Structure formats: structure tokens, C-alpha cells
Amino acid sequence: MEHVKFSNLKEGDAEDFRFLIEHDKSYAGEVGDRLVASLASLDDSFSSLKVSRLEHSLQTATRAWRDGADTDWVVSSLLHDIGDLHAPYNHDEYAAVILRPFVREQCAWTVQVHGIFQAYYFAGKIGGDQNARDVHRDNPYFDDCADFCERWDQASFDPDYESLPLEFFKPMVDEVFAREAHAASVVRPGVRVPLVDTDLAEQRKAH
Ligand SMILES: [Fe+2]
Numbered sequence: 001m002e003h004v005k006f007s008n009l010k011e012g013d014a015e016d017f018r019f020l021i022e023h024d025k026s027y028a029g030e031v032g033d034r035l036v037a038s039l040a041s042l043d044d045s046f047s048s049l050k051v052s053r054l055e056h057s058l059q060t061a062t063r064a065w066r067d068g069a070d071t072d073w074v075v076s077s078l079l080h081d082i083g084d085l086h087a088p089y090n091h092d093e094y095a096a097v098i099l100r101p102f103v104r105e106q107c108a109w110t111v112q113v114h115g116i117f118q119a120y121y122f123a124g125k126i127g128g129d130q131n132a133r134d135v136h137r138d139n140p141y142f143d144d145c146a147d148f149c150e151r152w153d154q155a156s157f158d159p160d161y162e163s164l165p166l167e168f169f170k171p172m173v174d175e176v177f178a179r180e181a182h183a184a185s186v187v188r189p190g191v192r193v194p195l196v197d198t199d200l201a202e203q204r205k206a207h
């Protein structure tokens, strides 16, 4: 069987849908490859800044990795701005939708709201509300998102920083997107893993 037999869903039988589900699984299994390819395409943007969106993403992920952060944090850092491609006005939510089935709730939430937290660094300078992020003050991950922005995201516009290449992060992306989607052991609601692991950071210093 190469294709389903139906032209509209109403006509499909069990054989069709079993075939379809298997095929969709293998297509979903390649999502890591497609995301890395999309990320690579961000290399020609951010012309008004000193670095491209790709470089900003690599720098954010490299800072996370050098801080000893775990794979969920590193991959979330790498992909946190991937929404810029197709959703410039809600890029954070877009990236979170992609990540949510495959990373800890803590990291998905951080990515989802990082835009309003980043505003802390510029909104006050152009007449906006620097503290707009305070609408999330009661969220248990508030400090994690504030730290994500302070340590990694807002700091990663530096053309002189030596980032690790995209190929370095590819195995981590593959690992994350090979996980069982929405599994409780992946999402781990309420679990807060620190952004920084000083022992691991020391070991990774050579990179
Ligand atoms: Fe962003």
C-alpha cells in the first residue's frame, strides 16, 4: 500500500487509518531535521542587529550549555526564537507550541512568555512598561524565565562571542524530538531544574 484508498475521510477504512498513523509517525520522526534546517535559514536575518537570528540562537544555546544547563534548557534555548520565521508578533508562543510535547513544562513555559520578559530590558527606554512581565509574578517558573533572559537571551547579541556550531547541538535536538510526545516523564509538571550547574559548567569550560 503506497497511499490510502480514500479521497475524503468519510470513505476511509481501518486499513487506511492504520497505514496513515504509521506513516505520520515516521514523518514526525524527522521533525528535528526540519527544525535544524529552519534554524539554519535564519542566518540571513536580524540585519539591524550585530548578529543574525541564527547566531543569536546559537549564542543563547551556547551560553546555556556552558552554564551546565541540561538538554531541555539547551534545546529550548536553541529554538526559542524559531517563531520569528512565521509568527513575528507571537514568536514566543509559536516556539513553545513546537517544544511543549518534548521538553519539561518549565522550559516550554519560559519559551512561551520570554517575549514579555525580554521587554524588561528595553520597554522602559521607549515609553513602554518595563515590568509588563509582572502579570506572571505568581507563576512558579517566573524566576526561571527571568534568569533565562538575564543570563542567556538578552546577552546573546554579541558579534565577538564564540558560539558552538549548529552541528554541535543537532544530536541534542534529535534526542529531544525522539522522546515520547506529552509523556509525563518528559513534561514533568512543576519540576524546576536550575539553569546553572556549576560542576558541569566547569567540565564544559574547554568548549
Ligand atoms: Fe524572542
Ligand SMILES: [Fe+2]
Residues within 6 Å of the ligand: 056, 060, 080, 081, 153
Ligand atoms: Fe532571543
